[in-house]
């Protein structure tokens with residue numbers, strides 16, 4: 067989903083990206099250190115760990131390797147990470163982090179496991195491309211994605227915070243977060259209005275959202291007598307033009323008197339609009355966020 071070759075191969079930008087990612091993840095970036103004759107740098111980051119009696123600092127040596135642009139055999143091998151233990155020890159670090167735009171070779175994995183098992187290295191972590199991708203697709207990381215992977219950002223359409231906190235769109239039946247699920251399958255869920263005809267008008271009594279198939283069928287095929295349903299594919303509603311059309315059509319129906327809602331359904335429809343806005347709208351720049359002041363709850 068994310069094209070790591072968007073970052074050029076000389077490695078400097080990858081180091082900056084690694085630093086920013088670790089910072090977003092809550093590590094404190096201490097400084098960077100020269101790795102040796104290749105002119106590349108390792109990072110030193112730290113975090114506070116909670117022990118039984120107090121907090122203590124754990125220092126990590128971070129090796130950033132960007133091999134995504136290599137044509138073949140682009141895994142990070144043991145020979146690409148010489149003297150791991152010496153590097154960790156010489157900067158008084160406790161653990162080792164490999165931050166790679168590809169994957170570690172099985173040889174390197176074995177080497178790291180051995181160092182830990184022998185007690186030479188307290189701990190190690192590898193952030194491979196898949197794990198990094200998982201982080202970048204989470205809510206709150208869109209800025210980083212936009213800055214370092216602008217083309218992927220356009221394709222992925224990550225979720226954006228519109229209010230102070232992320233609002234999930236949970237399936238009414240199984241509770242799965244439909245917004246997260248849409249990264250795998252955009253067309254996985256429906257938005258449904260339940261209505262009855264009163265004086266030839268549609269009285270909307272309830273609205274809900276649910277996964278297509280089993281979840282949605284469970285509700286829609288068991289409606290009480292006299293109740294009907296309108297449904298829309300959420301995968302379509304989140305397409306910007308469609309979003310606007312759908313919102314305006316609803317307003318027109320209300321204005322014409324053909325639709326009317328009970329209070330609960332109307333409130334839920336507004337909640338739905340806010341939740342999918344996190345998918346439809348674009349990321350705000352810091353300047354825009356500053357302009358509207360702090361993120362706030364949106365009154366409905």
Ligand SMILES: [Zn+2]
Nearest residue numbers: 237240277281
């Ligand atoms: Zn479901």
